[in-house]
Amino acid sequence: MSLLVVGSVAFDTVETPFGKVEEALGGSALYFSTSASYFTDVNLVAVVGDDFPEDTTDFLASRGVNLDGLQRTSGETFRWKGKYGYDLNEAITLDTQLNVFGDFHPELPEDYRSASHVFLANIDPELQLEVLQQVEDPEFVALDTMNFWIEGKKDALLETLSHVDMVVINETEARQLADEANIVQAAHSILEMGPDFIAIKRGEYGALLFTERDTFFAPAYPLEAVFDPTGAGDTFAGGLLGYISQNGHLNPQHLRQAMVVGSCMASFCVEEFSLDGLRELDSQSIASRFSKFEKLVSFEPLESL
Amino acid sequence: MSLLVVGSVAFDTVETPFGKVEEALGGSALYFSTSASYFTDVNLVAVVGDDFPEDTTDFLASRGVNLDGLQRTSGETFRWKGKYGYDLNEAITLDTQLNVFGDFHPELPEDYRSASHVFLANIDPELQLEVLQQVEDPEFVALDTMNFWIEGKKDALLETLSHVDMVVINETEARQLADEANIVQAAHSILEMGPDFIAIKRGEYGALLFTERDTFFAPAYPLEAVFDPTGAGDTFAGGLLGYISQNGHLNPQHLRQAMVVGSCMASFCVEEFSLDGLRELDSQSIASRFSKFEKLVSFEPLESL
Numbered sequence: 001m002s003l004l005v006v007g008s009v010a011f012d013t014v015e016t017p018f019g020k021v022e023e024a025l026g027g028s029a030l031y032f033s034t035s036a037s038y039f040t041d042v043n044l045v046a047v048v049g050d051d052f053p054e055d056t057t058d059f060l061a062s063r064g065v066n067l068d069g070l071q072r073t074s075g076e077t078f079r080w081k082g083k084y085g086y087d088l089n090e091a092i093t094l095d096t097q098l099n100v101f102g103d104f105h106p107e108l109p110e111d112y113r114s115a116s117h118v119f120l121a122n123i124d125p126e127l128q129l130e131v132l133q134q135v136e137d138p139e140f141v142a143l144d145t146m147n148f149w150i151e152g153k154k155d156a157l158l159e160t161l162s163h164v165d166m167v168v169i170n171e172t173e174a175r176q177l178a179d180e181a182n183i184v185q186a187a188h189s190i191l192e193m194g195p196d197f198i199a200i201k202r203g204e205y206g207a208l209l210f211t212e213r214d215t216f217f218a219p220a221y222p223l224e225a226v227f228d229p230t231g232a233g234d235t236f237a238g239g240l241l242g243y244i245s246q247n248g249h250l251n252p253q254h255l256r257q258a259m260v261v262g263s264c265m266a267s268f269c270v271e272e273f274s275l276d277g278l279r280e281l282d283s284q285s286i287a288s289r290f291s292k293f294e295k296l297v298s299f300e301p302l303e304s305l
Numbered sequence: 306m307s308l309l310v311v312g313s314v315a316f317d318t319v320e321t322p323f324g325k326v327e328e329a330l331g332g333s334a335l336y337f338s339t340s341a342s343y344f345t346d347v348n349l350v351a352v353v354g355d356d357f358p359e360d361t362t363d364f365l366a367s368r369g370v371n372l373d374g375l376q377r378t379s380g381e382t383f384r385w386k387g388k389y390g391y392d393l394n395e396a397i398t399l400d401t402q403l404n405v406f407g408d409f410h411p412e413l414p415e416d417y418r419s420a421s422h423v424f425l426a427n428i429d430p431e432l433q434l435e436v437l438q439q440v441e442d443p444e445f446v447a448l449d450t451m452n453f454w455i456e457g458k459k460d461a462l463l464e465t466l467s468h469v470d471m472v473v474i475n476e477t478e479a480r481q482l483a484d485e486a487n488i489v490q491a492a493h494s495i496l497e498m499g500p501d502f503i504a505i506k507r508g509e510y511g512a513l514l515f516t517e518r519d520t521f522f523a524p525a526y527p528l529e530a531v532f533d534p535t536g537a538g539d540t541f542a543g544g545l546l547g548y549i550s551q552n553g554h555l556n557p558q559h560l561r562q563a564m565v566v567g568s569c570m571a572s573f574c575v576e577e578f579s580l581d582g583l584r585e586l587d588s589q590s591i592a593s594r595f596s597k598f599e600k601l602v603s604f605e606p607l608e609s610l
Contacts, residue, residue, distance in 0.1 A: 086486035181391035184529045205510040217601050219522045224489045256604035283610040296522050297602040299561035305588040
């Protein structure tokens, strides 16, 4: 099984109440790839500028991520600058420089086209569709999006949505996409747009999975120290899709485990700045954190009332 | 086992995007009592004015709630008026008239003094302490509070806190009480003030239970129709304390079940205005909803990674 991801690679400058990093590795595709690399073979499609040092990608290569689809273009790499207050659920964007990402058109190397699983990270829905047109016959396709595209490219987004199996999206954006305040109704309304599954991310409150008939809730782990929530959503998606791709088949129990695996990976992500929380994990530490999630929500059936 | 509750009885006028009720039954003690009455014997201490019609309490009496401690005083009953937007997590208070509640001093009838379990709903911490001084030797005491007392009567609140076993409190208020943004650290800091247990209410995101060594998360049930969140927190506390009192003893598994029972009862509460969602339940409908909570969060252990 292999997992294709298309998204952004960026340099992030992030300030939280607990510290600051300048021009650290970031972007949806990097968080996603790193997280997913613990579970499956990842093929990355993204673009960087000629300011992107060769050795910066060494880490990804060391994680076994295939970088054949990482384009290098004349210009500067995408940069994002943001800060968080004590409410770590909401980032304040201070500066966005799209740079080479502004003209990005994903081109899939030949050996990427047979990908069994695909994640279309949060980029222009027209580009997401371009990717899908280059993939031969994927088993499972998931998509993320954001308010910017919901407002500005709704038709293209709806077209792309009709070709995917799963949506992974923030709670506020789910409400906006469905034009519906109640999250259960919003989820079902989005399922009617095409996908069979919708995973709704609620930041430190966990994530919900809806299918037409079923609802599952994966909590976020209550951590004593959250340093930097940047990338948590893409890290969640990386764990989720990585685990789905590793298992290769979809059944309700695997999907539930995959949601918790996503939550696990996100919990490692937010404990450090940039990708630092994801650099040195192993199967044992992931399995151990997964067990903590089991303990967090486990309770016995009622015998009587 | 018996459960003593002291708190407010009110007439609420509430507007949500889905409708409006005028002068409907409300108040912390009424929501709590109704909810707890499905599990244990409840003894109510509160005050109403001479405008409070005899037959309005018939419902509580029909639920077996002991009203001997319900004082009737010359004046008007406490009234609250509020509204909610589509974000049902936050009420906007339009009007508060304390009326007879402003001069309330709880007096416990003789047969209330042997209560095994006590819930001090959100009232002046000095009054909460007055109640405790009148109870002989309770096995388990829990307390709720709010920003108004945390800001204005911190010393009295800390004194009362040192005499209770459990705090049941909103997330924002837990942060404020502990003066700490991280919720895990806030919880542990509050445990150091005296209680052995803290239940942190997160509205539609569920509730967390912390002890010194353990953390449990009870989700809120994702509902297709939430009409009126008024009283959900007190209904949660009623289920939680009612179930603890019914079982009579505390062990980690019962506590976890009690948290989920609280969440169950709150899920019934928000489906209707005022107490209407809690009027006609039976053991079977509660047990059936409890099973839905099990299904909502259940997942299998990882076999391997």
